[in-house]
Amino acid sequence: MISNIDHLGLAVHSIATARVFYEEVLGLTCEAEEEVASQQVRTAFFTVGQTHIELLEPTDPTSPIAKFLENRGEGIHHIAYRTDDIEAQLATARRQGLRLIHESPIIGAGGKRVAFLHPKGTAGVLTEFCE
């Protein structure tokens, strides 16, 4: 079952530059900064209610985020939904004929179990499940 939006991933060229808006204009607090080596990104998380804004800055030109920035520029990269049973959620998606990027969960930022669905099948939205 989906309980809430866990976070929104935003692709940025520079966390140092982008964070000014989230801190100074929205008044949010950065609760964690972390490098996720498997995705070649640096992340910064800001809490807003039940959800977080995750700024994603590539650490390498071959990072998926670097490619996103090259193709589309800065902007919203993905929506992550929190689920209490990621395997069940993936099974439902599979049953509905959706294309999964991860057939089984991988470890994402904060040590959470996560899996991505392909934007084809979700009206163009890269969607993550997060347990």
Add this chain to the structure above:
Amino acid sequence: MISNIDHLGLAVHSIATARVFYEEVLGLTCEAEEEVASQQVRTAFFTVGQTHIELLEPTDPTSPIAKFLENRGEGIHHIAYRTDDIEAQLATARRQGLRLIHESPIIGAGGKRVAFLHPKGTAGVLTEFCE
């Protein structure tokens, strides 16, 4: 002050097609469908925790959403933050040198007072304040 993410606006060609993912895979419930004549869109709202997913389907080829679909295809269109004082929030944004699309609030879906910031200045994210 920003309390939470009020909704995420997703641009879609067809609400009828896109809603299947939100209802059948995510298990969300549509709580309202509404046409917003001023924006030439039809909207459908799905609740997920404190937030809503707002599907946006253009009702006219000159709609801002029709132009977004033409340029970028289906995907995430904007993030809306709930504030208890939209004028104060706009004043803070103005002080930080951000470009405002609406200098003062307009009436959006559900009769809420809303205002948009230009994505230039927010790392490419079309951002809405919503009171």
